[in-house]
Amino acid sequence: MVEAESPDGASPHDADDRADRRAPALVLVGGAPGSGKTTLAARLGPMLRLPVLTRDGFKEVLFESLGCSDRARSRELGAAAYALLYATTGQLLQAGTGVVVDSNFWRGRSEADLAPLLVRANPRLVHCRTTPAETVRRYVARAEEGERHPGHHDAAALPDLLANLADETFSPLELGIPTLIVDTTAGYAPDLDTVVAFVHAAPAEP
Helix, strand or coil: CCCCCCCCCCCHHHHHHHHHHCCCEEEEEECCCCCCHHHHHHHHHHHHCCCEEEHHHHHHHHHHHHCCCCHHHHHHHHHHHHHHHHHHHHHHHHCCCCEEEECCCCCCCHHHHHHHHHCCCEEEEEEEECCHHHHHHHHHHHHHHCCCCHHHCHHHHHHHHHHHHHCCCCCCCCCCCCEEEEECCCCCECCHHHHHHHHHCCCCCC
């Protein structure tokens, strides 16, 4: 059977190959608690016309459904929230839907969990950071103001945050994908338009 060609001489298989390269966007927004990542992810979603998944969002559904009486229980549900986050992200990518994913990814641990998702997407990492002092200030302020679900037990988790900042647990992930560092100390540097342009940049040819 003779294979049909398009007017420009390209075969249908060429179109299939181009479609394969148009993988859905996967925008990972990471950083330490209090680094501004959740606020940035919430702004990027509408600008990119992508759904936004947050690890804390899943975690808080678990709090409401299962209860969370102490910090140990919060850790258990936090691990489950990561699993739900990655599974849901995978389902969206499988359906060809891009997504913004917000989480306090752990360097040296999260890379292995994310690897199966990266190969199914056009991935970008946007890493939020500020000074350690500002991170702690924001974290303590939101805990004192009751901004977050009480199941997080933020006051009890403060020693863990300080230890993780000291050992750079929340440093940028080593994923081998395009990465943009965004300083959130006073607004965004680079600015929001630059972040959006970074996400929209064409993927490298295979």
